[in-house]
Amino acid sequence: MDATVAPRMIADYEVVRPLGEGNHGHYFVARPPARLGLDEEFVTLKVFGDRVAEQAYDRGVRELRAFAAVRSEYLVRVYDAVLEDTFVYATEHFPLGTLAAPARPLAREEALAALEHAARAAHALHEAGMAHGDINPTNIWLAEQADGTVGGRLSDLGLTRFLTPGNTMTGMGRPSSVEFTDPDILAGAVPSRRTEVWSLGATAHRALSGAGLYGELPDTQPLLAIRRVLAKPAEIDPGLDEPDAALVRDCLAAGEARLTTAEQVADRIAQLPR
Structure with missing residues (x-):
């Protein structure tokens, strides 16, 4: 189509x-x-x-x-x-578009609100025993709130792993979406609280810096995109303000240093300077 x-x-x-x-x-x-x-x-x-x-x-x-x-x-x-x-x-339907393609430029506080709300939505899913499976900026819609401010709504549950479970690349979406995929998923892990905290950190990095953790990945060459992700560690943009960078680091951290729940991610986002 x-x-x-x-x-x-x-x-x-x-x-x-x-x-x-x-x-x-x-x-x-x-x-x-x-x-x-x-x-x-x-x-x-x-x-x-x-x-x-x-x-x-x-x-x-x-x-x-x-x-x-x-x-x-x-x-x-x-x-x-x-x-x-x-x-x-x-x-x-949300006329304001998504965090990846907003209908108008977003103020910092609007982007932060959308990120916080998406993290709280992910936590609700986790508490219900579900993993979203595809957290990234294209799946965070921008919603006008009752008070006229802008917030976020998490959509597009990662259904492809059920609809076409034998197609690994399709299950990850567009090649550039591996930017938001915990490398553990590429190594065979299943979506979980832990991997989705990583995805929330990668999403926050893109939304707040405008840059990808691996640079700009080729959207028409899936194998090249995966190789680039597996060949180098994620790098936080040096232009990101330190409070923002600290949040991303804590979402991507290895072992027990990583934030453990999406609710913790949401609380940290709520504390970032506006």
């Missing part, structure tokens, strides 16, 4: 416009069908790029239901999932 061309309909959703391409698929703004009984005029549709078998679809729906059942104001609400050759699901 071409992310720049919107079909008129996807299942029974009226497509308004494309939002672009993310890990594993394409996003569209759409009007929801009446059967959902939603007050919202628009939803965001994610359409996975690979064909999905019915058994994998059933597993994906179970994961989305579990995600939707977690009590956190900082998790994106999931409305629906359908099987149309590939896996399609609908969530609430």
